[in-house]
Amino acid sequence: MSLKEQITDDMKSAMRAKETARLGTIRLLLAAMKQKEVDERIELDDVAVVAIVDKLIKQRKDSVAAFEKAERQDLADVEKAEILVLQAYLPERMSSEEVTAAVNAIVAELGASGPGDMGKVMGAVKSKLAGKADMGQVSAAVKAALAG
Known part of the structure; x- marks a missing residue:
């Protein structure tokens, strides 16, 4: 099963389990993937999906830093939760x-x-x-x- 299919299956299971926060994050990821496919007229492979996940995680980390600087811990916690969901789709990292x-x-x-x-x-x-x-x-x- 490709990473793209796994993400789609995870979206369906999050819908069934009524996990709204996880579902929202997965939908964001799927939207970013679809956008890349439409813009470049390509079919994404696992390497391209990992690159998109990496980009989304970097955006979330930047947001966490900004929210913590502005003392908005509630918003920072939401971003941190999204990071955890997205990290599940990354391969094992090198030490x-x-x-x-x-x-x-x-x-x-x-x-x-x-x-x-x-x-x-x-x-x-x-x-x-x-x-x-x-x-x-x-x-x-x-x-x-x-x-x-």
Whole structure:
């Protein structure tokens, strides 16, 4: 079963169980997926769905930070609940040690050195680690690898 089919099945089960918060989040995800398919006239595969989930989680994290800064904990809690629902659709993430090791291997493979090569390294890293690691963590690892 593809990730897209699993999300659709989860929507149906959330409807039956009358889980309104979970249902709303899943519908948001399905709408974002449908929008991408219509805009680009493509059929989404699991990698593209994971990228959309990652994007939605990043938006929610930014919202949580803004709401907490404005002392609106009630709204921050809603966003955190949505993050938990969305994270269920992400594959197992790599640990920080695994990310660092993968980045160091790619830097060595490309023969990159210094901050000027960051774009070249990030391009290679993105293609290999997309969906498997938090890209903020990956970016920090690349900066550290190129600085050392």
